Amino acid sequence: MATAAPQSGGRLLGVGVGPGDPELVTRQALRVVAESDRVVAPSTAVDAVGRAEAIVRQASPELHMERLVFDMTAGGDGRGAREASHRAAAQALVRWLDDGEQVAFVTLGDPNIYSTFSSLTAAVRGLRPTVEIGSVPGIMAFQALAARAGAVLLDGTESLSLVTALDGPEALDAAIEDPTRAVVVYKGGRHVPEIAASLSRAGRLEGAVMGELLGLPGERTGPLAQLADGPATYLATVIVPPGARRGQGQQP
Numbered sequence: 001m002a003t004a005a006p007q008s009g010g011r012l013l014g015v016g017v018g019p020g021d022p023e024l025v026t027r028q029a030l031r032v033v034a035e036s037d038r039v040v041a042p043s044t045a046v047d048a049v050g051r052a053e054a055i056v057r058q059a060s061p062e063l064h065m066e067r068l069v070f071d072m073t074a075g076g077d078g079r080g081a082r083e084a085s086h087r088a089a090a091q092a093l094v095r096w097l098d099d100g101e102q103v104a105f106v107t108l109g110d111p112n113i114y115s116t117f118s119s120l121t122a123a124v125r126g127l128r129p130t131v132e133i134g135s136v137p138g139i140m141a142f143q144a145l146a147a148r149a150g151a152v153l154l155d156g157t158e159s160l161s162l163v164t165a166l167d168g169p170e171a172l173d174a175a176i177e178d179p180t181r182a183v184v185v186y187k188g189g190r191h192v193p194e195i196a197a198s199l200s201r202a203g204r205l206e207g208a209v210m211g212e213l214l215g216l217p218g219e220r221t222g223p224l225a226q227l228a229d230g231p232a233t234y235l236a237t238v239i240v241p242p243g244a245r246r247g248q249g250q251q252p
């Protein structure tokens with residue numbers, strides 16, 4: 001006879017807290033964390049303050065948060081450790097959810113775009129398939145960069161590709177072939193010089209902007225051509241505007 005999966009009366013909410021500037025944390029995010037029974041933030045160690053926790057600390061200094069430790073090792077080698085940390089985090093969450101708690105998981109930017117929240121929810125659903133899971137949208141780094149750089153990202157019938165370049169600039173190749181497409185590059189900080197060289201070869205470097213550590217200490221924003229003299233940090237975003245309207249939009 002099949003055993004029924006345990007039920008959970010709690011609710012898990014992924015709460016996007018924006019890219020860094022505490023003023024970009026939405027009122028809804030602040031309300032939801034204030035109303036939740038427990039607020040948890042991802043971290044690389046129990047004694048390390050993660051980005052999302054730091055942002056919420058500034059936006060809501062009186063709020064108590066707990067840390068869930070995640071292995072952030074990138075690439076295939078770290079996969080096993082990453083998955084094990086997601087399972088351990090899910091087990092901790094399930095204990096609270098089974099007690100009927102509303103748990104808010106704060107995360108950088110938006111919780112549904114390249115976020116630990118999606119792997120975490122998959123692990124939680126593996127343990128409690130019917131648990132209620134929701135999210136609160138957050139402002140994303142590329143929106144903050146477009147505003148900071150005065151760059152119109154899309155207009156008319158132009159389209160957008162959001163790519164990740166953790167492993168190198170090849171990730172941009174298909175997207176930059178289409179001149180009507182704007183391209184946003186995430187996770188490419190380590191490869192910034194190669195990304196700039198690739199855009200230059202494709203005739204797409206002009207107008208491209210980079211924002212590093214947006215809203216955080218050490219922020220740098222400016223034309224990619226001027227900032228590509230070495231690797232940036234992991235928290236770097238590049239916007240390549242559509243090539244077809246080069247020279248017509250706002251320039252940083």
Ligand SMILES: C[S@@+](CC[C@H](N)C(=O)[O-])C[C@H]1O[C@@H](n2cnc3c(N)ncnc32)[C@H](O)[C@@H]1O
Pocket residue numbers: 019020108109110111112113114115139140141142185186187188211212213214215216234235236237
């Ligand atoms: C794991 S993804 C997180 C994306 C996030 N969920 C979002 O909605 O923007 C991490 C990437 O987001 C971008 N990013 C996030 N915060 C940033 C910031 N403060 N400054 C620049 N880029 C940032 C970088 O490209 C970084 O490599």
